[in-house]
Amino acid sequence: MTLSMYQASVPVFIHALTNLSTVLQKAAAHAEAKKIDPSALLGARLYPDMHPLVRQVQTATDLAKNSSGRLAEADRPAHEDTEQTFDELQARIAKTITFLQTLTPAQIDGSEEKTINMTIRGHDVSFRGQPYLLYFAQPNFYFHVTTAYAILRHSGVEIGKMDFIGPLQN
């Protein structure tokens, strides 16, 4: 199979979000086993002016949804940032994956030169599809998924890098 814009986006995001779901399941189980208030993990952060776990998950899911949706030129559902529990974060991931599964290779393949207009921190930016995916969406997405993992690891949850990588795809 030839690498394509769809192959490098939708299934990659679904795979990583599925692994994030596993990591969050382990965190919820850890809180229950250790009688930790789950909000201590959900609100944990690596530095006072960094975002807490909940926001890392919200941002990661939005990056997957919005970048794939923009490349597909599909209507994107709005996901309000109201999650306060592990179950609600799992629901957020699930609805993001459900949306991603509606996108087809026909919508995204060939989007290398597609113009993506967006606003980043108050500045209008115009990308072409390929650099948007490779240099903005992908690293940004992995930044937040990894930071979610790092917050939990830093908080003592027993997870390992293979939880982040997930089942090997051969």
Place this chain on the structure above:
Amino acid sequence: MTLSMYQASVPVFIHALTNLSTVLQKAAAHAEAKKIDPSALLGARLYPDMHPLVRQVQTATDLAKNSSGRLAEADRPAHEDTEQTFDELQARIAKTITFLQTLTPAQIDGSEEKTINMTIRGHDVSFRGQPYLLYFAQPNFYFHVTTAYAILRHSGVEIGKMDFIGPLQN
């Protein structure tokens, strides 16, 4: 330009390593300004059984070097893990980028189905090139680059996500 295995690997790794270099420059400058022993940052980690900053940088550079090298079927230089200073980490990044720059699209494009045999934690694994890049090399690479950033952010170095993302590629 059509997305290709080269486009999704070598220049992406070079860009992210260049940004990591910037982050490490800011960390070194922070240590100097605050009269912090640089080894306090170089040896910092997010949890006692996680790897410290130096090892995160070593692993990130090796993932870029080895994954691109395997896809290209190129001889890969061995980089001994001897770095103990920020300057030495910068040199490690520089020599990794120099190696990556020797690899050509002709060597890597079309490697989607190439067989990649390697050993992961004592287990022999055989990948095809595309899943190797998308589901193993890329997330693994970003995991370590982000963790390096997170260690420094957690240690109070004044860096922001745009240092991690780097100059926007349009």
